[in-house]
Amino acid sequence: MRKAKWAAAAAGVVLLVAGCGSKGGTDQGKGADAPTSGSSAPASSPAAGKDSGGALDAAAVKKEIDAAATGAGYAEKPGDDVPANLKSCMVSWVADAKKATDSKKSYDDTVAALAKGGWKESRTFDQQGSVIKSLDKSGWTVKASHAGKAGALLVVQFVATDNGPTCAKAFQEDLAKNKQ
Template identity: 75%
Template sequence: MRKVKWVAAAAGVVLLVAGCGSEGGADQGKGGGEAPASGAATPAEQGAGTLDAAAVKKEIAGAATGAGFTEKSGDDVPASLQACMVSWGPDGKKVTDSKQSFDGTVAALVKGGWKETRTSDQPMSVIKSLDKSGWTLKASHQGKAGSLLVISFIAVDNGPTCAKAFQEDLAKNKQ
């Protein structure tokens, strides 16, 4: 069951990048950067991607560790997808103000070269998409302390190899 959640979250990021993940609402493009239209090549598909999963982990670690976030285990992620995605979440013992930690981590990522391309800001939900070198990072802060609170940073490689791996895994899980 956890495996399906990982794949679904990663596939959601892939679909969002492909322009299929938005249902209107409060999405606002920032910096003129909307997700590419269906069929448009992403930077990784154009050969511009220079980051691998290890480099993305290092960048997120630099931005997130001090704010109390930690890398999430990929034990439930299929081996074929582990090089295609990176996931971070809160360490309950270290995050005291989740919203401040979330905002600080996003700001540090932007300062490190991640470009904020889409934001959905609702009363109890903030979802931001950031792109860098063929990767899309979906940063999500939903809920509030004391009740259901979900915070995640999930980065997905948008290149054709990983897109194919995600599609194959989804097809396998539908059976």
């Protein structure tokens, strides 16, 4: 059951990273020349890491998300671990939104802190109380989402994926394996 949940999450992230599911969103006014989140340089390319001085890996991405989110007032909520075969390709950080004084402000502050750290906002989906922002850096994409309302079901999470071909293959293999 847990593997199926991760397969569904990975599929959703891969689709979002590829640019699907952006209906109703904006491309932040960047025009037709703006790259989609799926066209970022892979982490192993020479262009990767030019924003941060070196290629990012999952540990570095996790550290950046953790620093931004905890600095904004969130605590990390224990959750399911990323499957072993995807640990180098994916980071999942779920906020314990109930512990934040103002969850929406903490979300906005987290996104702003990531932007100050070199993450470039490429896409926003904002509809009916749910916000998903795509932020790109060094071949990685973070999907920052704030869905729901305080007092009801509220989910705040930051899921990062490596957009390189090695990780794309790993996600596809994981999905195929878990379809059975």
